[in-house]
Amino acid sequence: MAVRAAVAGASGYAGGEILRLLLAHPEVEIGALTGNSNAGERLGALQPHLPPLADRVLEPTTTEVLAGHDVVFLALPHGHSAAVAEALGDGVLVVDCGADFRLRDAAQWTRWYGTPHAGTWPYGLPELPGAREALRTTRRIAVPGCYPTAVTLALFPAFAAGLAEPEAVVVAASGTSGAGKAAKPHLLGSEVMGSMSPYGVGGAHRHTPEIAQNLAAVAGEKVTVSFTPTLAPMPRGILATCTARARAGVTADTLRESYAKALADEPFVHLLPEGQWPATGAVAGSNNALLQVALDEDAGRIVVVSAVDNLTKGTAGGALQSMNIALGLPEELGLPTTGVAP
């Protein structure tokens, strides 16, 4: 019997990617699709890459429309999820791609988002220690941010194994879809093609406390995170270059072995063979994360580079992977294990 899924926010990039993946999921039937400013429009005009849904018409994002589904995906600006979830009730699996329920520390939430803390839901990054257990029994999932997905997958094995001092320096390049579909001058093709630029520099990006929270959880101590996101001239993908000071005695071999062991059973996270480095082009459209590690002995730092597709593993794919777990389905069901390359 099919799982009926609704998508709130179906006109944006995250919503479109959720739909692309749901269409390929053998156990899901796509129900209501909602938008706000786009309610009443054909999906074909908004998401022309999804011909099977071209004649679907967006409905307004209301409880009435979203009710009656087994799963509801929320791809909304932050601040809206709590009310929707409460109205839908406990029987529905709510998968929130927004930030509202990611941070555990209420003070941190308020510092970064300026509103009262709504709470915390089980975190949709199954690869983190303990995450699968929490997802198995929940009706509420907080899908991680795209940067936190890339960075946490890159660094958690090092911190879990005690290989790194608790200070990470991360620079990540993201494709422009991470900035959303709202038309802003600095996101015009003319501006971004042929150009790299940073933003949220100096610890100003809201994904910073989420990354710090994840790393602290595995390290068992506070981890400072210097995080600089940059906008790259490509539509999709995150390349995260993550470094941390190596603890005494760490060797290239122990580093590599720790990662191999931590990731051995992961279906979507792949430690590449020595000498091969991840490229975002290889993960486009897939739920994979590709990783490589190095020990810089001169600088005394561990360097880990990860590549994910910000919309797939970084958002919609992570959401469906977590949904599969919460629904008792095979974790990999319906998720793309290959990238579209070149």
Next chain:
Amino acid sequence: MAVRAAVAGASGYAGGEILRLLLAHPEVEIGALTGNSNAGERLGALQPHLPPLADRVLEPTTTEVLAGHDVVFLALPHGHSAAVAEALGDGVLVVDCGADFRLRDAAQWTRWYGTPHAGTWPYGLPELPGAREALRTTRRIAVPGCYPTAVTLALFPAFAAGLAEPEAVVVAASGTSGAGKAAKPHLLGSEVMGSMSPYGVGGAHRHTPEIAQNLAAVAGEKVTVSFTPTLAPMPRGILATCTARARAGVTADTLRESYAKALADEPFVHLLPEGQWPATGAVAGSNNALLQVALDEDAGRIVVVSAVDNLTKGTAGGALQSMNIALGLPEELGLPTTGVAP
């Protein structure tokens, strides 16, 4: 019982795309993978977007290696298919992505390729009148070139309905993967990014006689084709702008109706609603072709624009679609109906 498929030329772009699609095909089991200069290498180093096949090792392209499969895909330079097919025998379905068996006119073949004509195989463009019938009973398929796929799908309804004078003027923009994976200076990223350039101008591209052959077959008369291919700064996709002089009495309505009727039952070819134009970004990674038509009354010309992914519908997807027909499977089985966008 699964169909066992081998791929000869698995290290190139066409081979990689065939593998990507075969991995998602529910009835196919992937057998031998061959390469020439790359024999002995791990596929993971050559096609890093295909982790499920990362540990496969390429074998040399020999009859021994290719024997014992139900289907053999050939993604080889032209001139090699005849010998391979003969050695494999009549029981094996041979799907040739090269040019060897596309042209019917031996003199044309020799003019354009400089070698004796090897023959003609059923043409793997199911949408052409009569094509499905021929594919259903064959063990040999000549997959169309990527440009001929885009142009023929755009113009065949007009010629089949007698709406156009027999002279087509076509300008098509292709992503760089159409030029293959061999490293050549003019294909470097530094050269192609931010730059459009033509090639094979003045009727010099080998896909020209193939396009003319297809259009003549539906028009029932010789059709001259002015074809200019251009290289666009994108990895995938063909946008073909196709025009032909409108016959007397053709109106915008009759034009549109002819296309709507000709394409009504096609699973992968979509005439867009009025006012919406195809973009290659919307078909990336999909087996779809998106079309739009217009009548330019001032110039007296029909204008049809089509968008396909050169590697999917233009090569590997068209190949699997034809394979499905030849094997008696549902034509759409396992083929991507959605693009990866943005």
Next chain:
Amino acid sequence: MAVRAAVAGASGYAGGEILRLLLAHPEVEIGALTGNSNAGERLGALQPHLPPLADRVLEPTTTEVLAGHDVVFLALPHGHSAAVAEALGDGVLVVDCGADFRLRDAAQWTRWYGTPHAGTWPYGLPELPGAREALRTTRRIAVPGCYPTAVTLALFPAFAAGLAEPEAVVVAASGTSGAGKAAKPHLLGSEVMGSMSPYGVGGAHRHTPEIAQNLAAVAGEKVTVSFTPTLAPMPRGILATCTARARAGVTADTLRESYAKALADEPFVHLLPEGQWPATGAVAGSNNALLQVALDEDAGRIVVVSAVDNLTKGTAGGALQSMNIALGLPEELGLPTTGVAP
């Protein structure tokens, strides 16, 4: 003594390019810079590539601000130039980058722009027969559109020499800066990178009558023009593929000789050696147009491909070249003769 120049519309792409070129012009001193919604802002925030003007502040576009200059460049939406020019008086050289004074036929103007015809000014394409004479004595210049520049340069020698039947079929690919700096969803980097798409298909683009007017003037008869513009994933550049039916007796040699002769003395328009084709990457930032010609004997058509930078030769460079003529300066003074490549 320096020429003082003002730029109205200094915050957009055309305005920015005019400023870039004026900064390198040895006889020009940059005076007032105006904007509308951006009045009061630092230019450094709007045009960060122009550090020498970073601390200039935009003023409102008023007659008071623009008065007192020798030259005023107008980079405004159409419909505003007539009033500004009248207010400035006959002593000022007004160089209009908008469409208002390009079309000679009042009925055509009204058909395409929906407003009464304002008149016609000398046309800023010096390479056209007779254009330099008209420019030498004028205080008013209508700078051509970017597509008409690329297409007219490509086809005028053929029509002037009577080599072509009066029907042209043109497909041109433009970089996204041609669509301006206003933020629109379909111009987002996420949408345009990796994607080609057409617009204004079927003869609906406003540059069509301008192209037809130019070609008719040199052909001495009406020329029908089928023109399809496409948006390419690059910030700058136009590649125009232009074809016309060859008149009887035209050979590849006569074609080539006609072009060589017509362009022999042109400082900025270069017929490439046989075998070399133009690429937009080679003209980026330069005032050059690169051309190549071919005769397609099978199709009976002349094919000419031209590459220009839409913002330089296609707008700002053409404007300064025409300004130089009108001011009695050397035509090439201060204009970039080299592209920025790769």
Next chain:
Amino acid sequence: MAVRAAVAGASGYAGGEILRLLLAHPEVEIGALTGNSNAGERLGALQPHLPPLADRVLEPTTTEVLAGHDVVFLALPHGHSAAVAEALGDGVLVVDCGADFRLRDAAQWTRWYGTPHAGTWPYGLPELPGAREALRTTRRIAVPGCYPTAVTLALFPAFAAGLAEPEAVVVAASGTSGAGKAAKPHLLGSEVMGSMSPYGVGGAHRHTPEIAQNLAAVAGEKVTVSFTPTLAPMPRGILATCTARARAGVTADTLRESYAKALADEPFVHLLPEGQWPATGAVAGSNNALLQVALDEDAGRIVVVSAVDNLTKGTAGGALQSMNIALGLPEELGLPTTGVAP
């Protein structure tokens, strides 16, 4: 009287950029152009963006050809400069864009390049303390690497002012032209468009010791450098994100003031106003470096981001700037102070 300049290695990207800048330099006359595999070819076929030199023919790189010039630019693979310079004699200004004479420590040279140390020449980064003095009297210039230019300009004010602990963590994104014009599969447009990837990870890139040498010189103590270069989908530009642990007492204000003071008189290095961040698109084709600084108080780190054009300020522009100083010309003469954007 004009300075006569020869360029050895005129067919590559560095050579092409040197020629582009020399063509715009009012005091330079371009003499011999040499290549190796390309000797005998027209420059127009190799550097189509330089029409004024299109008919020049490349000569072989020999002492005879290079003799008789006032300045000789070397854009050769490392290992060739010493012999050429010796043969040319002390009267000629030799400007070496290769690595041979950059490193002072012979052991470091041998560790990274595997050959005996050839010596050290005055370093062509005029902005470094003491550099202009050394350049004024030299006939030998070692032009810095592109990454060291971007990173040193970003970090030297912090280390010179004693604001940072001696450990830098740098991640830099480079356009593909930094990898040169030799055709390699991983540099194909199909591979690099839409994809970011790292290389030389873990301290393996040869620019690392050069960066460390520069920073140590201003810091007065050894500085460890964790440097990760990444390849970005753009032809030109470097965006360097540079961080270092802030020393006690450093505030955002002292940080900003130190940079403002250190860069106040620099003609090409611009500290942007607060709130504005550098983008490589804004420096394309210019000799500018754009910088912004931030203090991340949570992480305790200084973050400086710089944008340069790897071929201009990062190679050819830096070379001409240093040449100007060595020849006693105005330092800014003939150098582009504006970028080509968008």
